[in-house]
Structure formats: structure tokens, C-alpha cells
Amino acid sequence: MSTASHARARRRDRRVYLRSHPVLFGLIAATRGRPVRRLGRTLLVHDPEAYREALTRLPLDRTAAGTTGAAARTALRDGGGGAGGVHEGVLFDQEGGGHRADRRGLAGSLGSAGVEDLRSLWRPLLVRRLAPLDRGGEVDLVDLARELSGSVVCALLGSGADPRAVAGAAAEAAAASVRSHLPGPRRPHAEAAAARAADRLCLLLGPAGEALPAMVAVAAVNTTVAALPRAVAWCADAGLWQQAADEALRPVLADELLRVTAASPLLPRVAAADGAVGGCPVRGGDRLLLVARHAAGAHRHDPDALRPAGPAVDRLVFGVGPHACPGARLARAQLADVLGALAPYRPVVTRARVDRGAALPGWRVLTVRAGARGAGARGAGVCGAGA
Numbered sequence: 066m067s068t069a070s071h072a073r074a075r076r077r078d079r080r081v082y083l084r085s086h087p088v089l090f091g092l093i094a095a096t097r098g099r100p101v102r103r104l105g106r107t108l109l110v111h112d113p114e115a116y117r118e119a120l121t122r123l124p125l126d127r128t129a130a131g132t133t134g135a136a137a138r139t140a141l142r143d144g145g146g147g148a149g150g151v152h153e154g155v156l157f158d159q160e161g162g163g164h165r166a167d168r169r170g171l172a173g174s175l176g177s178a179g180v181e182d183l184r185s186l187w188r189p190l191l192v193r194r195l196a197p198l199d200r201g202g203e204v205d206l207v208d209l210a211r212e213l214s215g216s217v218v219c220a221l222l223g224s225g226a227d228p229r230a231v232a233g234a235a236a237e238a239a240a241a242s243v244r245s246h247l248p249g250p251r252r253p254h255a256e257a258a259a260a261r262a263a264d265r266l267c268l269l270l271g272p273a274g275e276a277l278p279a280m281v282a283v284a285a286v287n288t289t290v291a292a293l294p295r296a297v298a299w300c301a302d303a304g305l306w307q308q309a310a311d312e313a314l315r316p317v318l319a320d321e322l323l324r325v326t327a328a329s330p331l332l333p334r335v336a337a338a339d340g341a342v343g344g345c346p347v348r349g350g351d352r353l354l355l356v357a358r359h360a361a362g363a364h365r366h367d368p369d370a371l372r373p374a375g376p377a378v379d380r381l382v383f384g385v386g387p388h389a390c391p392g393a394r395l396a397r398a399q400l401a402d403v404l405g406a407l408a409p410y411r412p413v414v415t416r417a418r419v420d421r422g423a424a425l426p427g428w429r430v431l432t433v434r435a436g437a438r439g440a441g442a443r444g445a446g447v448c449g450a451g452a
Contacts, residue, residue, distance in 0.1 A: 074302035101343035115343030116360035214289035235286035238262035239424035291427035292328035321368035327358035411436035
């Protein structure tokens with residue numbers, strides 16, 4: 066591992082921003098010199114303390130245009146007629162007791178015991194999908210992430226749907242709805258496309274296809290498909306496989322890679338009342354662009370399990386307090402197991418193509434093959450016992 070290796074990893078990872086969301090992320094990069102910067106009625110929040118303050122002390126409007134909740138409702142409530150009409154609140158636009166109750170229910174399925182149950186599902190899948198590496202073949206990590214995330218979603222929701230079909234529908238719904246609510250060029254007819262994708266997803270999920278389960282599918286699939294391939298590419302480019310092979314360091318490395326890749330790098334929110342963030346006055350209705358990747362130091366500090374940022378910083382990419390992502394434990398466990406399964410092969414990236422249409426910055430194709438020291442590694446990874 067060297068500074069030059071991390072620079073190579075950072076250059077590759079920067080491509081997912083520059084080629085998929087160039088206007089938005091150009092603006093974010095240009096304004097990161099100040100902790101909080103106001104542009105009209107929009108505040109860009111980069112500083113970690115201001116980021117925490119916005120999520121824990123400022124009242125937020127979960128249903129305002131331009132927020133994640135509005136995007137979720139566009140896809141899964143306003144447009145759910147074809148699935149029998151989805152009129153419940155979804156996790157991201159609920160308030161009060163309903164929001165807390167749904168989060169508690171979801172957290173129960175994603176607690177330590179629930180994640181261990183899911184591991185028994187994805188570990189054999191990893192062994193099967195990574196087997197071509199032992200024969201000198203290549204593996205597309207994006208395709209693997211789709212199958213993995215779809216399988217986990219179906220298991221969580223008790224759905225018998227095809228995992229790949231669920232992953233495809235969830236990606237389509239997010240691309241049509243979230244992108245139409247973020248700054249930058251908008252696609253014509255995005256809301257109608259989001260409605261059609263939501264209908265397809267709800268129909269695929271069957272009895273589970275109500276608003277909250279469908280939103281779980283959208284969130285889990287899109288963050289997994291964005292995060293895992295980017296993290297693996299960084300690990301390969303920076304030569305971090307020795308840390309990935311160490312059982313004690315592997316979970317720390319997973320946290321570090323999730324910090325620097327920041328699958329959801331930007332959290333769009335709207336203030337529900339007057340207040341202040343980072344010393345900057347905020348008026349009700351002001352738009353907040355909370356830059357998670359800058360709050361977590363992703364642009365400054367390279368990932369290193371021997372010198373980690375620590376949970377107070379690395380977990381900022383999952384939000385804070387009542388706005389923390391309930392799937393954080395699942396994401397960390399998934400990535401740790403993927404790294405452990407890949408580590409014996411010491412894979413290198415052979416092809417990387419940006420997904421220009423995805424809701425989150427990520428790869429459309431990310432293929433790897435075993436490195437020179439990784440040949441003949443079958444069965445040596447973390448997944449061997451789980452198979």
C-alpha cells in the first residue's frame with residue numbers, strides 16, 4: 066500500500082461522480098472550502114459537526130420537494146396505482162410514531178441475529194459466484210451485487226420473487242425518481258417512469274409489495290450495488306488485500322471503505338422551521354444539501370484499517386441519530402464478507418464502466434480477475450465454512 070496506490074484508487078473512484086452526476090458534484094467540490102455555504106435558499110453542509118447538527122437539532126420536512134422522502138413518495142405512493150394503489154406512508158416521509166414504529170420493526174430484522182441469518186444466505190452465493198476466479202476467469206462485481214442485494218431483499222420481505230428481477234425493478238424505480246429530485250439536468254417524464262417502475266416492483270414482491278417493503282427494496286438494492294463494486298475497486302487499486310485477509314482488520318477496513326466511497330454521498334433535506342446550522346441561519350423551507358462524503362472526510366483521508374477514522378466519523382455516511390440508516394450493520398457485514406471471500410485471490414480490476422443512469426454514483430460494469438498471487442485460492446476465503 067502506498068500513497069501512489071491510493072491516488073490511483075481515488076482517480077478511478079472519482080470517475081463515478083464526474084461521469085454520472087457532473088454538475089451536482091462539480092458544485093459540491095467547488096463549495097467545500099467552507100463548512101457551510103449558502104447559495105440563495107440552499108445551504109451546502111460539508112463540516113461534520115454542522116452535518117450532525119442538521120440531522121439531530123434542526124426540524125426537517127420529510128415530505129418537501131427535493132428530499133429523499135419526496136422521491137420515495139413519487140415512486141411508491143403517488144405512482145402505485147398499478148399495484149393496487151399504494152397509499153401508506155413510506156419510511157422516509159413518515160413522521161412521529163409511525164416513523165419510529167416502522168424503523169423499530171425494520172431494525173429488528175437487521176439486528177445482529179437477523180444479519181447472521183442473512184449471512185447464511187449470501188456466503189454460499191459468494192462461493193458460487195466467485196468460483197470463476199479460481200479458473201482464471203473474470204467476475205462482474207456489479208452483477209454479483211445485484212444478485213446479492215436482490216436475494217437479501219427477498220429474504221427480508223419473505224418474497225419468492227426472482228432476486229435479479231427485484232434488483233432490476235428497484236434500480237429502475239430509484240433512477241427515475243431520485244434523479245428527478247436532485248439538482249442538475251432532469252429527465253423528461255421521470256415521474257411517469259418512476260410510477261411504472263414502482264408498479265413493477267410492487268407486483269414482483271407480491272403480498273410484500275406495499276410501500277414500506279418496496280422502499281426497503283429500493284434502498285437496499287441501490288446502496289449495495291453502488292457500494293460493493295466501488296469498495297472492491299478501491300481495495301484492489303490501493304493494494305489493501307493483506308488487510309482484507311486479516312480477520313481482525315477486515316471489519317475495520319470495511320468501515321473505512323464505506324466511508325471513502327460513501328454510497329449515498331449527498332443527503333437532500335428541507336428545513337421545517339427556522340434554526341441554525343454551523344452558525345449559519347436557516348429559515349423554514351430552506352433546502353439543505355448535506356454532503357456525507359465530506360463530513361466523513363472521504364475527500365481527505367485514505368482508507369486504512371491500521372489508522373481508521375473511527376466510528377464517530379466513518380458512520381456519518383449512514384446518517385446520525387433518528388436519521389441513521391437502519392441497514393448500516395447489514396452493509397458493513399456484507400462488505401466484510403465480500404472482502405474476505407475475495408482476499409485470497411488478490412483480484413485486480415480488468416474493466417470498469419460508469420453507470421450514467423443510476424440514482425447513486427456507481428459502476429455499470431466492474432470486472433475483476435485473480436491477481437498473480439491469487440491463483441488457486443478456491444475455498445480459502447471467509448465463505449468456505451459457510452458453503
